[in-house]
Amino acid sequence: xxxxxxxxxxxxxxxxxxxxxxxxVAGAGTALAFPAxxxxxxxxxxxxRGAAYQHGFFNILRKYIPExxxxxxxAVDLQLSAFPVYNQQADLELSxxxxxxxxxxxxxxxxxxxxxxxxxANLSDFAADRKLTxxxxxxxxxxxxxxxxxxDKAGKAYGFAWEGGAMLMGMSRTDLxxxxxxxxxxxxxxxxxxxxAVHGQDGVTGFVSSNLHHWFLPPYIHGFGxxxxxxxxxxxxxxxxxxxxxQATAFYSTLLSKYSPQGVxxxxxxxxxAALIGGRSNIFIHSSSWVTAMLTSPESxxxxxxxxxxxPAGPRGDFPAANSQGLGIPKNAKNKEAAWEFIKWALSPELxxxxxxxxxxxxxxxxxVIESAEYKRINTINGQDIGxxxxxxxxxxxxxxNYMAYRTVKEFPLVGDAVNKAVERVVSxxxxxxxxxxxxxxAALGSLRRAGAKV
Amino acid sequence: MSARKVSYEAQRRRFVRxxxxxxxxxxxVVAGLPTVFLLVTSLTPGALVNPxxxxxxxxxxxxxxxxxxxxxxxxxxxxxxxxxxxxxVLQVLLGTGLGLLVHSGQERWKSLRHLFVIPMxxxxxxxxxxxxxxxxxxxSPIYQAARMLGVTLPALTTHVDFAxxxxxxxxxxxxxxxxxxxxxAALQTLPAEYVEAARMDGADAWRVFGHIVLPYIxxxxxxxxxxxxxxxxxxFPLIFLLTGxxxxxxxxxxxxxxxxxxxxxxxxGYSSAITVVLLAxxxxxxxxxxxxxxxxxxxx
Numbered sequence: 001x002x003x004x005x006x007x008x009x010x011x012x013x014x015x016x017x018x019x020x021x022x023x024x025v026a027g028a029g030t031a032l033a034f035p036a037x038x039x040x041x042x043x044x045x046x047x048x049r050g051a052a053y054q055h056g057f058f059n060i061l062r063k064y065i066p067e068x069x070x071x072x073x074x075a076v077d078l079q080l081s082a083f084p085v086y087n088q089q090a091d092l093e094l095s096x097x098x099x100x101x102x103x104x105x106x107x108x109x110x111x112x113x114x115x116x117x118x119x120x121a122n123l124s125d126f127a128a129d130r131k132l133t134x135x136x137x138x139x140x141x142x143x144x145x146x147x148x149x150x151x152d153k154a155g156k157a158y159g160f161a162w163e164g165g166a167m168l169m170g171m172s173r174t175d176l177x178x179x180x181x182x183x184x185x186x187x188x189x190x191x192x193x194x195x196x197a198v199h200g201q202d203g204v205t206g207f208v209s210s211n212l213h214h215w216f217l218p219p220y221i222h223g224f225g226x227x228x229x230x231x232x233x234x235x236x237x238x239x240x241x242x243x244x245x246x247q248a249t250a251f252y253s254t255l256l257s258k259y260s261p262q263g264v265x266x267x268x269x270x271x272x273x274a275a276l277i278g279g280r281s282n283i284f285i286h287s288s289s290w291v292t293a294m295l296t297s298p299e300s301x302x303x304x305x306x307x308x309x310x311x312p313a314g315p316r317g318d319f320p321a322a323n324s325q326g327l328g329i330p331k332n333a334k335n336k337e338a339a340w341e342f343i344k345w346a347l348s349p350e351l352x353x354x355x356x357x358x359x360x361x362x363x364x365x366x367x368x369v370i371e372s373a374e375y376k377r378i379n380t381i382n383g384q385d386i387g388x389x390x391x392x393x394x395x396x397x398x399x400x401x402n403y404m405a406y407r408t409v410k411e412f413p414l415v416g417d418a419v420n421k422a423v424e425r426v427v428s429x430x431x432x433x434x435x436x437x438x439x440x441x442x443a444a445l446g447s448l449r450r451a452g453a454k455v
Numbered sequence: 456m457s458a459r460k461v462s463y464e465a466q467r468r469r470f471v472r473x474x475x476x477x478x479x480x481x482x483x484v485v486a487g488l489p490t491v492f493l494l495v496t497s498l499t500p501g502a503l504v505n506p507x508x509x510x511x512x513x514x515x516x517x518x519x520x521x522x523x524x525x526x527x528x529x530x531x532x533x534x535x536x537x538x539x540x541x542x543x544v545l546q547v548l549l550g551t552g553l554g555l556l557v558h559s560g561q562e563r564w565k566s567l568r569h570l571f572v573i574p575m576x577x578x579x580x581x582x583x584x585x586x587x588x589x590x591x592x593x594x595s596p597i598y599q600a601a602r603m604l605g606v607t608l609p610a611l612t613t614h615v616d617f618a619x620x621x622x623x624x625x626x627x628x629x630x631x632x633x634x635x636x637x638x639x640a641a642l643q644t645l646p647a648e649y650v651e652a653a654r655m656d657g658a659d660a661w662r663v664f665g666h667i668v669l670p671y672i673x674x675x676x677x678x679x680x681x682x683x684x685x686x687x688x689x690x691f692p693l694i695f696l697l698t699g700x701x702x703x704x705x706x707x708x709x710x711x712x713x714x715x716x717x718x719x720x721x722x723x724g725y726s727s728a729i730t731v732v733l734l735a736x737x738x739x740x741x742x743x744x745x746x747x748x749x750x751x752x753x754x755x
Binding site: 084091092097113116117118211261262263264265280410414417420421424427428429447452 | 500506508521593612614715
């Protein structure tokens with residue numbers, strides 16, 4: 001047989017044998033070296049399971065996760081669901097004491113409930129432990145207002161904020177406003193006048209909103225000097241029938257019934273945003289990420305005429321709503337330290353700064369990054385320092401009295417639902433504001449008592 | 456011989472029992488156990504904000520006692536009743552009309568029969584999305600056409616007078632085909648000689664319909680009515696997507712309220728009690744439907 005082999009084939013055979021031998025040696029070397037590598041990665045082999053809802057931030061984060069896996073040796077399985085679906089899953093998972101997740105999103109509207117019920121791990125202890133967390137991670141760097149929902153009465157943190165929502169006012173058609181001789185409104189009265197001036201001009205409605213009235217109405221209630229509860233979170237007796245709450249409801253409902261698009265009661269946030277960036281509605285007061293789309297979205301038809309400013313102040317002061325979403329660890333998570341490693345990495349100043357630089361994602365909660373030159377450069381749009389506005393609003397509840405404390409009441413969803421119904425009843429003409437809020441007050445009291453609250 | 460026959464019967468019964476056992480076991484697991492869980496949960500104050508409350512049976516009838524004074528629950532029963540009556544009446548009338556048209560023998564109607572069935576076979580959420588688009592003033596072709604004619608239509612799903620009707624119309628569109636199919640099937644078994652004899656006796660079309668066709672399809676119409684009545688209690692996707700129960704509580708039916716109580720307020724125990732009441736109502740209607748259906752079959 002060998003006589004029949006050509007020299008070329010023989011050469012190839014020898015090369016093949018050499019290559020195989022080299023691979024075998026290299027493989028043996030790798031096998032010998034592996035324990036050393038494994039020792040360098042204390043979490044090697046850990047499969048970390050996390051859950052959150054569909055959000056641009058997590059889609060961005062996913063691109064960086066392979067780096068984390070490379071550094072730590074963990075495998076991260078991050079499941080994302082639609083917002084309401086996630087909240088339902090999380091509510092059940094946490095309240096039933098499940099251990100399916102190692103980390104999860106701590107949803108703002110449910111945070112108080114979860115923290116009060118002791119369903120989450122105390123992250124302050126992790127952050128204070130120098131074996132687990134270096135001083136440079138600095139938990140105090142998170143904007144205080146954004147951290148409020150995740151703190152218990154003793155000030156311990158059960159989540160760290162990955163996103164902040166700061167209520168700002170977007171105006172899509174300042175050209176029309178100029179034509180009608182009105183400026184950006186700074187008070188509630190001026191807001192109504194601007195809406196009146198612009199509404200119906202050039203097919204534009206003066207105002208637009210969506211169906212989350214329990215988010216949009218409270219700043220007006222605060223602005224007129226009221227609140228949703230007597231003294232939240234200590235005294236949670238609803239105060240929906242107070243003079244201020246009635247006045248605010250009448251005011252906000254007028255904006256919806258007189259100056260908003262037809263069918264606004266059925267508007268989702270996406271519909272309202274579309275009306276704003278399409279220039280069909282002039283004013284939308286919502287979290288910055290919704291209104292700044294006028295300036296940043298490729299679909300925006302109003303980039304040249306749009307402005308973003310602070311929302312107007314009421315006769316009793318300026319109380320723009322602020323919220324945040326956090327990352328936390330379920331109390332019964334199996335891999336708490338590994339989960340903390342992930343949260344530390346995901347919300348580190350370094351990665352946060354990289355995310356801002358790489359993607360322009362603005363709704364972060366690290367003060368050091370928000371105040372950086374890079375953040376300011378990226379978030380100065382049409383000459384407007386949106387980042388500065390964002391930080392101002394996000395910080396406000398932490399600087400003044402915490403007027404956002406109403407959202408830290410674990411039974412808030414019951415009261416929020418009563419508020420939604422009341423606004424719908426007023427706007428649809430079923431009842432005047434005073435009657436609707438009186439009914440809402442009774443409904444809220446009834447629901448709270450049924451749920452076991454002492455009010 | 457007799458002993459052998461009894462033995463054979465016993466064997467047959469045993470075989471049937473054995474053959475049915477897996478199905479019954481499966482049914483018990485997928486339907487029976489959740490129902491038992493629902494009943495048990497309804498006897499607790501079970502709330503997500505109070506861990507452990509799902510095991511608290513200290514006041515088992517509390518939820519049921521509270522239901523009577525819950526205006527929203529009582530109101531939702533009224534909305535449910537109105538929705539059920541409107542939709543069932545419209546669906547039976549429309550389905551019967553379509554069935555008669557297609558059965559009339561005219562080719563143009565015959566050729567449309569497959570078209571009429573489409574809404575019924577679409578997934579309910581798709582139907583809801585279709586009607587969401589139709590009812591949204593910004594994008595709806597109906598609103599655009601009305602605007603071109605200088606007519607301003609009200610926003611149907613958020614108007615207090617039209618919101619429930621917007622659900623009724625969409626639900627009728629989706630489920631009238633059910634009656635249509637049933638009526639058409641019944642009409643196709645109607646002996647032609649009955650109608651021919653009546654016509655030879657000089658009966659006009661109305662008399663033929665009133666004295667022959669209607670009595671003949673009456674049992675089917677009854678069954679359709681009862682089936683649709685039971686199904687109307689399950690109207691959820693349309694309400695979820697079109698109105699969210701609003702404006703206010705104008706379109707908030709009982710099962711939607713149960714959903715809100717469970718998943719927005721986290722009160723699983725109370726929501727279970729609402730669901731048990733709904734379940735009892737459905738069982739009652741189903742039992743009635745079966746009796747009526749049996750009697751109608753017997754009468755026929």
